[in-house]
Amino acid sequence: MGEKVERVRMTPAARRVLEAAERLFYAHGIHAVGVDLIAAEAGVTKKTIYDRFGSKEQVVVEYLAGRDERWRAFLDACLEQAEPGVLAVFDASREWAGEHGAKGCAMINAHAEISDPGHPAYAVIAAQKAWMLELFVRLAGEEGVGRVLMLLHEGALVAHGMGVFPDPFGVAREQARELLGGGVRRS
Numbered sequence: 698m699g700e701k702v703e704r705v706r707m708t709p710a711a712r713r714v715l716e717a718a719e720r721l722f723y724a725h726g727i728h729a730v731g732v733d734l735i736a737a738e739a740g741v742t743k744k745t746i747y748d749r750f751g752s753k754e755q756v757v758v759e760y761l762a763g764r765d766e767r768w769r770a771f772l773d774a775c776l777e778q779a780e781p782g783v784l785a786v787f788d789a790s791r792e793w794a795g796e797h798g799a800k801g802c803a804m805i806n807a808h809a810e811i812s813d814p815g816h817p818a819y820a821v822i823a824a825q826k827a828w829m830l831e832l833f834v835r836l837a838g839e840e841g842v843g844r845v846l847m848l849l850h851e852g853a854l855v856a857h858g859m860g861v862f863p864d865p866f867g868v869a870r871e872q873a874r875e876l877l878g879g880g881v882r883r884s
Contacts, residue, residue: 702820705759711749713739715763718756723803727757727810754817757807761821764803768793769828783836783846783873790850791866794857801858805851842876849873 705711717738721730732753736743750756775789800806804822811818829850834843849869856865 702758702762702817702824703755704762705750705755708749710739710741710745714741714746714749714756715759719760719764722757722760723800723806727807732756757811757818758821761803761807761818761825765821765825767797768825772832783833783877784870786832786836786846786850787853787866787870787873790853791864791870794854794866798854798857802851802854805854806858837877845876846873849876 707715714735718730718735721734721738732743732746735753735756736746739746746753746756750759771793772786772789775792776785779785779788794801804825807818808822811822813819814823830843830847833846833850834840837843837846849872853865853869856862856868862868
């Protein structure tokens with residue numbers, strides 16, 4: 698994930714905390730969810746959270762890092778199964794969003810709340826987006842095209858999360874196909 702991020706060793710209680718925090722943070726926002734609510738949902742005490750994670754900020758780091766790891770593994774598997782190329786990223790994102798992303802991209806949502814580069818979770822957010830840009834540039838074979846593809850992808854994530862219009866990933870995929878020359882280049 699680029700910059701080294703401190704991670705927590707997961708005990709059964711820490712896993713319960715993280716599972717509860719993931720549901721709550723994604724559904725309600727990071728700032729709206731307090732340690733008391735996480736503890737209650739996880740069936741642990743606040744002391745357990747602080748003993749395992751040290752701070753709410755570290756719970757946020759674990760939430761975002763875990764989600765990023767799962768997304769990367771999912772996308773890698775999709776790219777291995779599909780004909781390799783940019784369009785497969787849009788297809789994978791549509792599938793992921795259908796299963797895990799009714800409220801849009803967890804990283805974009807987190808960045809709306811955490812824009813301070815000094816926050817420990819900021820590095821996770823920035824690294825995930827840098828990784829996506831590198832992926833698009835590599836798949837497109839050209840930096841400028843990769844940047845445009847990332848903009849299409851990120852726009853689809855936001856439009857999906859906000860319910861702006863039906864199938865934003867399909868619209869973005871079609872625009873990507875056109876950008877790449879009707880599927881002739883690196884599609």
